[in-house]
Amino acid sequence: MAGSHRAALSGSTSTDPTGRGAVAAVWRIESARIVGALARYTGDFALAEDLAQEALAKALVTWPRDGVPRNPAGWLLTVGRRRAIDGFRRRSALDEKYAVLARDLGEDGAAPGDGADDVLWDPDQIDDDVLALMFISCHPVLSREARVALTLRVVGGLTSDEIAKACLVPTATVQARITRAKKTLGAAEVPFEVPTAEERTARLGSVLNVIYLIFTEGSTASSGDDLIRFDLAGEAQRLARVLARLVPDTPEVHGLLALLELTAARFPARTGPDGEPVLLEHQDRRRWDRAAIRRGRAALARAEQVGRGLGAYGLQAAIAECHAVAPSVEETNWERIVLLYEALGSLAPSPVVDLNRAVAVSMARGPAAALPIVDGLADSEALANSYLLPSVRGELLSRLGRADEARAELARAVRLCGNERERAVLEGKIADLTASG
Structure with a gap:
């Protein structure tokens, strides 16, 4: 792994005179492993994340000056571990943790770069570290917003600025969420470990939900000027692939991965040249990502193979598969989709x-x-603050020839919609109804 990173980064420094691009590339690839390994060594998740950030800061100073180390991830891990040792030493020269860490590190006073490249990674241990990191970042004691921010930070390797940009909130808000999350985990004394089999089953839903939330916000942004945030959706896909590799015998993990792949396959055709939304019936299906469709169908087949029937994510993936294999909207197997939604509604x-x-x-x-x-949903007020309900109701009324009622519903949808692109589509439908009337 280190060799491939070194080869990939050797070219980047020639076009990046500051060397910061090389640091960012390694951090994005290896941050979860580094934070996970430091958390295992120190037994303190919050401390591990701080140590990893300190190592990153040192790399931003050292690598542009001295060049990228032969084993960049090993360099960062060594710096983080030595920072931990320094902290333990300051507290007590006889601290038992210092002795254990020093022995593991083989500390000899060498500066990073003199043997720091040679840290060996145990693939099995790395997998356990990353899996434990996912479960901690998505722990039920944290709020939904904190789970998303912490997962993107410690598992995804995104900076606070990148998370803030993706979530359309100030950087200070993201930093506050992460700080509070680490304090909450510390107060709850959440151990850094992979949960037991029984506990893992109960808590896996939280991990899947966080990845799904990240992807959902990326695939259809709730606000802002862009319909799709490709970086956010892509990060969710990457996290789902990592999780599928770490827990290969869990059907819903593969179901979620299938859903994300099959949904993302339509991204190339969902927007026009100027970023405007293109509705499903108008999409050029030749632009759909066939490789993503193949990956999604393979993941769905895996979910069916290892499970006893599809779960909620698997059923949604099966619906997405119906769209993916249909030559057109008219030739889509809508009756099967209705049955799948009925099954999903029961589950x-x-x-x-x-x-x-x-x-x-x-x-x-x-x-x-x-x-x-739809009228039943409107009466229940379950989606009173969502633009989706009046949008669908307006479309149905329009198809039934009830133009005045349709315009009123679509106008309400416009008022509730936070995304500029989708709002423009709704306004276009109102204009069409007015012109035809």
Whole structure:
């Protein structure tokens, strides 16, 4: 691994005179392993993340001056471990942790670069470290926003500025969330370890949910000027692939990976030349990413192979597969999609699932069959603050020839929609209705 990194980075320094690009590249690839290894050595997750950041800061000073080490990840890990030793030494020269860490490191006073490149990585231990890191970052004691921020920081290797940009919040907000999250984990005395098999099953849902939330925000941004945030969605895909490798016998992990791959496969056709949204019926399916579709279908097959029936993510992936293999909207197997949504609604009831089922019913059986489902959701006020419900209801009313009611619903959707691109689509539909009227 170190050799391949060195080869990849040797070219980057020629176009990056400051050397900061090389540091950023290594950090993005290896940060989770480094933080995980430091957490295992120190037994303190919050301290490990701080030590890793200190090592990163030192690399930003040292590498541009002295060149990229032969083993960049080993260099960062060694610096982090020595920072830990220094801290323990300051507390007590006889501290037992210092003795253990010093013995593991083989400390001889050498500066980083003199043998620091030669730290060996145990692949099995690395996998356990990264898996433990995922479970800690997504621990149930943390808020949803904190789980997302911490996962992107310590598992994804994103900086606070990058997370803030992706989540459309100030950098200070992200930093505060991460700080509070680490304090909460410390106060709860959450150990750095891979949960037991029983505990892992219960807590895996939180990990999957965080990855799904990251991807959902990336695939359809809740606010801002861009419909898709490719970097955020891509990071969620990467995390899902890592998790699928770490727990290969868990069906819902593969189900989530399949859903992300099959959904992302449509990204190239979802926006036009100026970034405007392109609705499913108008997308050029030749632009869909066929490699992503193959990966998604393979992951879905794996989920079916290792499980006893599909879970919630697997069912959503099966729905996405129906779209992926259909030559057109008209030739899509809408009846199968309706059945899959019914199964999903039984397994994981949600007003959003019911709304999506209504859309499928409208395609399979007509808008008159779907409108009562949507009206029931409107009466329940389950999606009172979502633009999705009036958007779908407006579309159904439009297809039924009830133009005035459709315009009113679409206008309400415009008021509730936070994304500029999607709002423009809704306004276009209102304009079309007005012109045709």
